[in-house]
Amino acid sequence: MKVRVLVRLKPGVLDPQGRAVHHSLEGLGFEGVENVRIGRVIEMDLADGTSEAAIDDMCQKLLANMVIEDYSIEKLGQTEPA
Amino acid sequence: MKVRVLVRLKPGVLDPQGRAVHHSLEGLGFEGVENVRIGRVIEMDLADGTSEAAIDDMCQKLLANMVIEDYSIEKLGQTEPA
Numbered sequence: 001m002k003v004r005v006l007v008r009l010k011p012g013v014l015d016p017q018g019r020a021v022h023h024s025l026e027g028l029g030f031e032g033v034e035n036v037r038i039g040r041v042i043e044m045d046l047a048d049g050t051s052e053a054a055i056d057d058m059c060q061k062l063l064a065n066m067v068i069e070d071y072s073i074e075k076l077g078q079t080e081p082a
Numbered sequence: 083m084k085v086r087v088l089v090r091l092k093p094g095v096l097d098p099q100g101r102a103v104h105h106s107l108e109g110l111g112f113e114g115v116e117n118v119r120i121g122r123v124i125e126m127d128l129a130d131g132t133s134e135a136a137i138d139d140m141c142q143k144l145l146a147n148m149v150i151e152d153y154s155i156e157k158l159g160q161t162e163p164a
Binding site for chain 2: 006028034035036037040042045049054
């Protein structure tokens with residue numbers, strides 16, 4: 001199955017990369033940009049039947065830095081049978 | 083309105099970061115991980131009514147490197163009225 005994990009900085013944590021992109025967008029003439037935050041998307045092909053708990057564990061142990069980041073898990077459906 | 087842009091390496095482009103995470107997950111004892119790809123998620127607050135074309139333009143000019151990356155745009159809904 002395909003799983004998508006979104007890892008984002010917690011609200012309130014300074015995001016210099018987002019700030020830089022925001023500034024650049026304005027520099028390029030785009031109007032109406034109010035805020036930009038940048039995070040990571042991790043897409044994994046996992047064996048069907050991998051438990052939610054195991055995915056949670058992956059996030060907490062490796063994928064996210066729980067001190068400054070939050071994560072959310074989205075299941076994108078089962079892998080096509082071969 | 084909130085817009086989420088997902089920027090991912092094109093299929094076939096080597097993803098050393100994904101490879102490293104895949105290897106680490108196996109090292110931590112997680113089983114059934116078949117593939118890992120890592121990309122960026124860019125979440126923007128834009129003025130309501132910003133056109134799809136403008137967002138497309140932002141992606142092509144700044145957010146994605148079109149040589150090796152693809153992007154997809156997801157609208158997360160209108161900003162709450164104050």
